[in-house]
Amino acid sequence: MVVKSAKIETTDRMLRTLELVFLREEDERAFNFTAGQFCELSVFGKGEAPFGIASSPTEKGFLKFTINKAGVLTTALHHIEEGAEVGIRGPLGNGYPMDLFEGKNILIIGGGFAFTTLRSLIVHLTHPRNRSKVKEITVIYGARTPGLLLYKEELLDWQKRDDLRLVLTVDQGNGDWTGKVGLVPNVLEEASPASENTYAVICGPPVMIKFTFPKLMALRFTNDQIYTSLEKRMKCGIGKCGRCNIGHLYVCKDGPVFSYAQLAKLPKDY
């Protein structure tokens, strides 16, 4: 694929979104994916790694990825220029269970830059073709500071919608910030969404997930009503190398999206 455009997302300049376009029309036609799936991206001489697809299946003609600068490959993806080529394998993994979500309320809880595939899910669910397939959509999204929130223009658009409830929160506000100040688990408790007929999807740093889970339990969500996307070191991405397994599950092939009911059956040390 070719880099069509690139945008720095956050004030710390650690997150960069790449919009990639297919080189060949037949590759584009063959690339059908579900929100929550990922691709292996590669830059010649810099390696290959998995990245969640941040664009939605309803957005045609390009794929979006938001890259956190962490090591050799992601630094290369921060420096890559428009017009340059990026290798891609995918779509990989399972994605969010869209069939299960039909007719249900959807509670989306995100923290930090793990919001990428949640963006894909929100754009997909709010598309005119899909919006009537689910009932209420509630999104709770937090970052450490306002400058670290991703997709700021879209957040503003979503705030104006009357068919989506968006609650933004930051750990630390600034002079311009008019949203909430508080940690995601506490903001969830305050928002107190009903668990009845609802699926919760939660993606974020481990500490956020750790403290959010008991709040969901207190709101009477059961393990099979909660889904999350796991990040594990990967190599092949297709269930062959054994790099990403936890218990009998391969994160790359059986996941990365799992229900808590599935995760509860895994060895305790995970």
Ligand SMILES: Cc1cc2nc3c(=O)[nH]c(=O)nc-3n(C[C@H](O)[C@H](O)[C@H](O)COP(=O)(O)OP(=O)(O)OC[C@H]3O[C@@H](n4cnc5c(N)ncnc54)[C@H](O)[C@@H]3O)c2cc1C
């Ligand atoms: C399913 C999946 C989806 C992902 N989606 C995204 C995404 O949308 N955007 C994004 O920026 N990154 C994402 N990642 C993480 C990304 O693949 C790694 O950060 C990548 O390996 C970085 O490559 P690198 O060569 O730049 O850094 P490396 O040199 O490989 O690593 C740099 C540092 O990051 C740590 N690290 C690498 N991979 C992981 C991991 N999986 N979990 C925890 N720590 C790790 C290393 O230990 C090291 O300290 C995803 C990972 C998975 C498994």
Ligand code: FES
């Ligand atoms: S990355 Fe090879 S088995 Fe999952």
